Amino acid sequence: MLPSDSVARPGNLPRYCTRHGRPATRRKDFALQSKVRIEGRRIFANVFSQTERLAQHASKVRVIDVKGWPLCAVCVRTRTSWLAVASALFFGGLAALVGSLAVGAFTDGMQWLAAVAVGGFVLMPLAAFPFVRGSMGRLIGAMTSPDGESVIVENPSAAFLAELPDHRS
DSSP states (O other): OEEHHHHTSTTOSOSBOTTTOOBOSEEEEEEEEOOOOOOSOOTTOOHHHHHHHHHHHHHHOOEEEEEEEEEOHHHHHHHHHHHHHHHHHHHHHHHHHHHHHHHHHHOSSOTHHHHHHHHHHHHHHHTHHHHHHTSHHHHHTEEEOTTSSEEEESSOOHHHHHTSGGGOO
């Protein structure tokens, strides 16, 4: 566990990647958000219950600003790849949807454009999956503690642990 005040200051994190233990080629600033469990029904919820769930989420979620998290070349490449796939799905779907609707508005007898529009409409929300895979929390295996006072790293590399103040000999 890394204290939130420590990760919020640049230069306090090790020089090695959390996952692979390789030297960092890039440092990334980001906000890490805690996972929140919300009570109540999700299915068949009305506007009032959804508003209550959003209020619960806002009161329980904790966010830690992280400055200069180390990423090795493999992590940078993985993140870039997933975000490129997410962008291609979203913007490709948007282009297919808008393009087919625009062409369909000015032409007659092109029923296949409806399939292109539906395909574009389906692609856009599918972009969420690779976007999550490329997120910093998922990539580095870290999450905020429930109280928001520290960052918990799952299975950190030995090189990362060796440079933490608590693990130095």
